[in-house]
Amino acid sequence: MTRKFPSAARVLAAAASLFAPVAAQAQSVATRDPAGSGPIVAALGWLQGTLLGNVATAVAVMAVAAVGFMMLTGRMNWRFGATVIVGCFVLFGAGAIVSGIQGAAVG
Template identity: 75%
Template sequence: MKTDRFTAFFAALPALLLAAPVSAQTAGQNPAGSGPIVNALSWIQGTLLGNVATAVAVIAVACVGFMMLSGRMNWRFGATVILGVFILFGAATIVAGIQSAV
Protein backbone atom coordinates (compact mmCIF):
# COMPACT_ATOMS: atom_id res chain seq x y z
CA MET A 1 0.00 0.00 0.00
CA LYS A 2 2.84 2.41 0.87
CA THR A 3 4.78 1.65 -2.29
CA ASP A 4 1.71 2.51 -4.40
CA ARG A 5 1.55 5.97 -2.82
CA PHE A 6 5.25 6.58 -3.32
CA THR A 7 5.08 5.37 -6.91
CA ALA A 8 2.11 7.65 -7.64
CA PHE A 9 3.85 10.59 -5.98
CA PHE A 10 7.07 10.18 -7.93
CA ALA A 11 5.13 9.62 -11.15
CA ALA A 12 3.26 12.91 -10.68
CA LEU A 13 6.31 14.87 -9.49
CA PRO A 14 7.60 15.87 -12.97
CA ALA A 15 4.16 17.17 -13.94
CA LEU A 16 4.04 19.31 -10.81
CA LEU A 17 7.53 20.69 -11.31
CA LEU A 18 7.04 21.49 -14.99
CA ALA A 19 3.65 23.18 -14.60
CA ALA A 20 3.47 26.59 -16.26
CA PRO A 21 0.94 29.36 -15.68
CA VAL A 22 -1.89 29.60 -18.16
CA SER A 23 -1.23 32.41 -20.61
CA ALA A 24 -4.93 33.29 -20.96
CA GLN A 25 -5.04 34.72 -17.45
CA THR A 26 -4.56 38.43 -17.01
CA ALA A 27 -2.51 39.19 -13.93
CA GLY A 28 -3.51 42.19 -11.86
CA GLN A 29 -6.56 43.18 -13.89
CA ASN A 30 -10.17 42.96 -12.83
CA PRO A 31 -12.75 41.47 -15.17
CA ALA A 32 -15.08 43.80 -17.02
CA GLY A 33 -18.09 44.91 -15.00
CA SER A 34 -16.58 44.05 -11.62
CA GLY A 35 -16.13 47.66 -10.50
CA PRO A 36 -18.92 47.72 -7.89
CA ILE A 37 -17.86 44.34 -6.49
CA VAL A 38 -14.23 45.43 -6.21
CA ASN A 39 -15.29 48.69 -4.55
CA ALA A 40 -17.45 46.83 -2.02
CA LEU A 41 -14.67 44.41 -1.19
CA SER A 42 -12.21 47.29 -0.82
CA TRP A 43 -14.61 48.96 1.60
CA ILE A 44 -14.90 45.73 3.63
CA GLN A 45 -11.12 45.38 3.67
CA GLY A 46 -10.72 48.97 4.82
CA THR A 47 -13.29 48.41 7.56
CA LEU A 48 -11.66 45.19 8.77
CA LEU A 49 -8.15 46.62 8.73
CA GLY A 50 -8.81 50.26 9.62
CA ASN A 51 -8.02 52.26 12.74
CA VAL A 52 -11.14 51.24 14.65
CA ALA A 53 -10.57 47.54 13.95
CA THR A 54 -6.94 47.86 15.02
CA ALA A 55 -7.93 49.50 18.29
CA VAL A 56 -10.58 46.84 18.96
CA ALA A 57 -8.06 44.07 18.21
CA VAL A 58 -5.49 45.58 20.59
CA ILE A 59 -8.10 45.81 23.34
CA ALA A 60 -9.25 42.23 22.66
CA VAL A 61 -5.71 40.84 22.82
CA ALA A 62 -5.04 42.78 26.02
CA CYS A 63 -8.26 41.50 27.63
CA VAL A 64 -7.60 37.92 26.53
CA GLY A 65 -4.01 38.11 27.82
CA PHE A 66 -5.16 39.49 31.18
CA MET A 67 -7.84 36.80 31.51
CA MET A 68 -5.34 34.07 30.62
CA LEU A 69 -2.84 35.35 33.20
CA SER A 70 -5.49 35.62 35.90
CA GLY A 71 -6.70 32.05 35.23
CA ARG A 72 -10.17 32.94 34.02
CA MET A 73 -9.70 31.77 30.44
CA ASN A 74 -8.54 28.54 28.87
CA TRP A 75 -5.06 28.96 27.35
CA ARG A 76 -6.06 27.15 24.17
CA PHE A 77 -9.03 29.46 23.52
CA GLY A 78 -6.92 32.52 24.30
CA ALA A 79 -4.20 31.41 21.92
CA THR A 80 -6.85 30.82 19.24
CA VAL A 81 -8.12 34.40 19.62
CA ILE A 82 -4.63 35.85 19.41
CA LEU A 83 -3.71 33.67 16.42
CA GLY A 84 -6.92 34.76 14.67
CA VAL A 85 -5.99 38.42 15.10
CA PHE A 86 -2.53 37.77 13.64
CA ILE A 87 -4.05 35.97 10.66
CA LEU A 88 -6.62 38.73 10.10
CA PHE A 89 -4.06 41.53 10.04
CA GLY A 90 -1.39 39.48 8.28
CA ALA A 91 -3.69 38.14 5.56
CA ALA A 92 -2.31 40.45 2.85
CA THR A 93 1.26 39.43 3.65
CA ILE A 94 0.33 35.74 3.77
CA VAL A 95 -1.40 35.90 0.38
CA ALA A 96 1.50 37.86 -1.15
CA GLY A 97 3.92 35.22 0.11
CA ILE A 98 1.83 32.41 -1.35
CA GLN A 99 1.54 34.22 -4.69
CA SER A 100 5.27 34.84 -4.88
CA ALA A 101 5.96 31.19 -4.10
CA VAL A 102 3.78 30.09 -6.99
Protein backbone atom coordinates in the same frame (compact mmCIF):
# COMPACT_ATOMS: atom_id res chain seq x y z
CA MET B 1 58.86 48.99 -23.57
CA THR B 2 57.46 49.72 -20.13
CA ARG B 3 54.00 48.74 -19.09
CA LYS B 4 51.71 51.37 -17.54
CA PHE B 5 49.30 50.11 -14.86
CA PRO B 6 45.91 51.76 -14.33
CA SER B 7 45.55 54.06 -11.37
CA ALA B 8 43.78 52.94 -8.22
CA ALA B 9 40.88 55.26 -8.94
CA ARG B 10 40.25 53.60 -12.30
CA VAL B 11 40.38 50.14 -10.75
CA LEU B 12 37.92 51.15 -8.02
CA ALA B 13 35.58 52.75 -10.57
CA ALA B 14 35.62 49.61 -12.69
CA ALA B 15 34.94 47.42 -9.64
CA ALA B 16 32.11 49.68 -8.51
CA SER B 17 30.48 49.54 -11.94
CA LEU B 18 30.37 45.74 -11.72
CA PHE B 19 28.34 45.89 -8.51
CA ALA B 20 26.07 48.80 -9.44
CA PRO B 21 22.34 48.00 -9.30
CA VAL B 22 20.62 47.57 -12.62
CA ALA B 23 16.88 47.81 -13.19
CA ALA B 24 15.31 44.41 -13.68
CA GLN B 25 13.65 43.84 -17.03
CA ALA B 26 10.92 41.56 -15.69
CA GLN B 27 7.55 41.10 -17.29
CA SER B 28 4.68 42.82 -15.56
CA VAL B 29 1.54 40.81 -15.01
CA ALA B 30 -1.62 42.68 -15.89
CA THR B 31 -3.96 42.53 -12.91
CA ARG B 32 -7.04 44.00 -14.49
CA ASP B 33 -10.40 43.22 -12.99
CA PRO B 34 -13.00 41.37 -15.06
CA ALA B 35 -15.70 43.40 -16.77
CA GLY B 36 -18.61 44.31 -14.50
CA SER B 37 -16.74 43.63 -11.25
CA GLY B 38 -16.36 47.31 -10.29
CA PRO B 39 -19.00 47.34 -7.52
CA ILE B 40 -17.76 44.03 -6.11
CA VAL B 41 -14.15 45.22 -6.05
CA ALA B 42 -15.24 48.48 -4.42
CA ALA B 43 -17.22 46.60 -1.75
CA LEU B 44 -14.31 44.29 -1.01
CA GLY B 45 -11.98 47.29 -0.83
CA TRP B 46 -14.31 48.88 1.72
CA LEU B 47 -14.40 45.64 3.71
CA GLN B 48 -10.60 45.40 3.66
CA GLY B 49 -10.31 49.01 4.82
CA THR B 50 -12.76 48.33 7.63
CA LEU B 51 -11.06 45.12 8.77
CA LEU B 52 -7.57 46.59 8.66
CA GLY B 53 -8.31 50.22 9.60
CA ASN B 54 -7.94 52.17 12.81
CA VAL B 55 -11.17 50.91 14.37
CA ALA B 56 -10.24 47.27 13.77
CA THR B 57 -6.76 47.86 15.19
CA ALA B 58 -8.21 49.41 18.33
CA VAL B 59 -10.70 46.56 18.75
CA ALA B 60 -7.96 43.96 18.25
CA VAL B 61 -5.74 45.65 20.85
CA MET B 62 -8.58 45.67 23.37
CA ALA B 63 -9.45 42.04 22.59
CA VAL B 64 -5.86 40.86 23.04
CA ALA B 65 -5.58 42.85 26.27
CA ALA B 66 -8.83 41.39 27.62
CA VAL B 67 -7.89 37.84 26.62
CA GLY B 68 -4.44 38.26 28.13
CA PHE B 69 -5.89 39.55 31.40
CA MET B 70 -8.40 36.69 31.56
CA MET B 71 -5.64 34.16 30.85
CA LEU B 72 -3.47 35.63 33.63
CA THR B 73 -6.29 35.48 36.16
CA GLY B 74 -7.19 31.90 35.24
CA ARG B 75 -10.63 32.66 33.86
CA MET B 76 -9.90 31.53 30.31
CA ASN B 77 -8.54 28.39 28.76
CA TRP B 78 -5.03 28.97 27.39
CA ARG B 79 -5.88 27.20 24.14
CA PHE B 80 -8.85 29.51 23.43
CA GLY B 81 -6.76 32.55 24.34
CA ALA B 82 -4.01 31.50 21.97
CA THR B 83 -6.61 30.98 19.24
CA VAL B 84 -7.83 34.58 19.62
CA ILE B 85 -4.29 35.95 19.46
CA VAL B 86 -3.34 33.81 16.44
CA GLY B 87 -6.58 34.96 14.76
CA CYS B 88 -5.48 38.59 15.14
CA PHE B 89 -2.11 37.75 13.59
CA VAL B 90 -3.83 36.06 10.65
CA LEU B 91 -6.27 38.96 10.21
CA PHE B 92 -3.61 41.65 10.09
CA GLY B 93 -1.08 39.50 8.22
CA ALA B 94 -3.53 38.36 5.55
CA GLY B 95 -2.06 40.64 2.89
CA ALA B 96 1.45 39.33 3.47
CA ILE B 97 0.21 35.73 3.59
CA VAL B 98 -1.60 36.06 0.25
CA SER B 99 1.37 37.82 -1.33
CA GLY B 100 3.64 35.00 -0.20
CA ILE B 101 1.31 32.36 -1.62
CA GLN B 102 1.02 34.21 -4.92
CA GLY B 103 4.78 34.66 -5.08
CA ALA B 104 5.32 30.94 -4.48
CA ALA B 105 2.74 30.02 -7.11
CA VAL B 106 4.10 32.35 -9.79
CA GLY B 107 7.82 31.98 -9.13
